[in-house]
Amino acid sequence: MNFGLTIPAQAGSFLLLYYVDDRKLNPAWAATTLTLFALYNAANNPLIGHLSDRTRSRWGRRVPYIRFAWLPGLVAFALLFMTPFNGVDSPVALLLYLVVVWGLWETFGTAVGTGYLALLPEMFRTYAERTAVAWRMNLVQTLGLLFGLALPPLLAGWVGWAGMGVLFAVLSGAALLFGLGALFERPDPAARPLGFLEALRATFSHRAFLTVVAAQTLRFFATGTLATGMGFFVRYSLGAEAGAVTTVLLAAAFVTAGAALWPWRALVAPRLGPRGTLMLAFGLSAVSLLPLALVQTVAGALVSTILFGAALAGMILMGDVILADVIDEDELRSGQRREGMYFGMSGFVTTLSGALTSQVFGAVTRASGYDPRLAAQPEGVADGFRFFMTVPPIAGALLAVLILAFYPLHGQRLRAVRQALADKRAQTGVDW
Template structure:
């Protein structure tokens, strides 16, 4: 077995996985709590907050591919991608703390502060996260090892998510001692320190092995290759549909438990149970892929999510046990999604190298990250706009229309996106036999 196709030690697998645990101290807060923080703590109108989430993604349309392009051309004694875990950790930590800080300003000043700090945090996140994600394509070319690596990565990610979803409300209450604004700021300080330590563990534990052929800098050619990469195009739209499914459920859950179930104290427990189910689903992925190929497995999982999410619409507000049961089943079905899709992105990087004799791992993974952030922002925008249209008023008794909108945001709308994702996945063309042939030919070129 060549170094390119190396089997990895558990030290390296767990070290790489630790990084995504760190990222989820930021990302899971953004996905689950940031919109709620802006509307019910920071004091922004729901529509303004939703618009801000979407507007900031325009910047990501430029920064994400630019970061991927830059990382692909970085040369250092630590490799192309690993150094960014050191260079970007502290700026990301600082920007995150400022994002969750509420200044003593009027409404216009607060909105400007929110835009400036959130944009800065997402740029800093891009600077670290895109190189980290691209590392998956260069640590090993072994397809099964990549699936195992991504499974462990997302077990760590969901474990970080468990801490965030369960611990954040409790830490905010404890550290703030009645001052929610202070509680959010101090909570993010703790999360930022832990994330920096996990990034350092990833840096010292991993090695880049897949280098690809030497190539001249040519952004236009890289972009042309990317747009001609059919499997990548399918994955981009698939990732967008799946993250809309997940983000709508997660971000709307705070409103669902506060205003529909009228048991806000259960929100953390519900999201924690879902995160544990996500982790179990992710951990099962290497076993599942021994029986079904990635494409087939993903199609049936998303169909299951669509059916279960639609059925959840009919649950009564006092059916707590059923609400938890459906949430856990949906999360179990969604758990393998992340390991499957991200390992498939690594496969499309190999496909691009095989087809074009050029490797642009960073650019390919930057587009994956952009789809993730775009989907999350679009979900937040949909929530903010729909709530505003239905007459949502923060910390007040909701109208029947706004309550119904909240239920739709957790059930029927995610169901539609899940079924759309299943259809998109059916268009993916790289099966196991084709990937084996590509890997063999790439080895012969090396």
């Protein structure tokens, strides 16, 4: 299922390229719209997560959100790349189309994604189980990243943006349907579910969660910046044809990430644990992006993206695993399994990375003088997109390392939580 979730989520990174560079939407309008929708998506994540914690149905708590939301979500995704309007003749109509269809996609997509992610810590209990399934799950995810981030420019050149959207919607739907039957849920806890405000207070008072989600936000900011800016960087900073070259560069990053997942899982994660593994991955990602500030050739950029892919594997592997540890500690604190609220609140905060990416993009395009309506761009545009691809994501990665230094759930404390949880389940005889 991870393949089906990843493709549309990552292909959405090309909406700025499609609406601004292809459909000629005002860059400031586009950046503002995407920022507002990042805020909307941030708000509906915890709400849907909390609702899933409280849902009782014959399908369970999480599965209904996946079962009934995947189809309308993918229809909306395909429609995003099928607008009949352009920013020259109908700028307001183009903007309204983006707003309406994006809103539908965000709502249904959040329901599917939150329901699915909340099942990981519920289905798999130990660190060994979670890292093993995370390796396999994220190997599939990197294939989805390859499709969703590397192929859209190439496919758009072959079958158009609309054809790309339909093709990806069909592939995603097939993957979601294939995986739906393998999902399962454990018996519901007997404790009274927390109210929404009470659940918010309990979640935001959890220091381990706050540090993890802050670091994860910076991860998505770094990857979102690279995905959003790569086509512009190739076209205006390297002077190459954006479609095929962008595909090659992004594909190199995600193929490398997929290949590097097993070494991270087998060699690094058992020795460093979740926190240490993430800190190392963030540090290496910052180093890997430095060459983009200087390279003038596609070959030079390729080296940088391969190095980034190797570091990205560590971040991908540990993202959900470390949050599962946070949820385990919360069970000891609250007496309940609240995966939905935690993954929803994680989505609430990390989605803000999209707003940050959009605002940085808007600031860089304004400062550099980029205007999609011009036949030739000002000289500052090349340096502007080079800055966009290096300084913001490097700063974000280094800040994530600093934040993770304050993550409390590691070493002896983490071992104590795992033992206390095992003892509790052995005493009660309830595995939930």
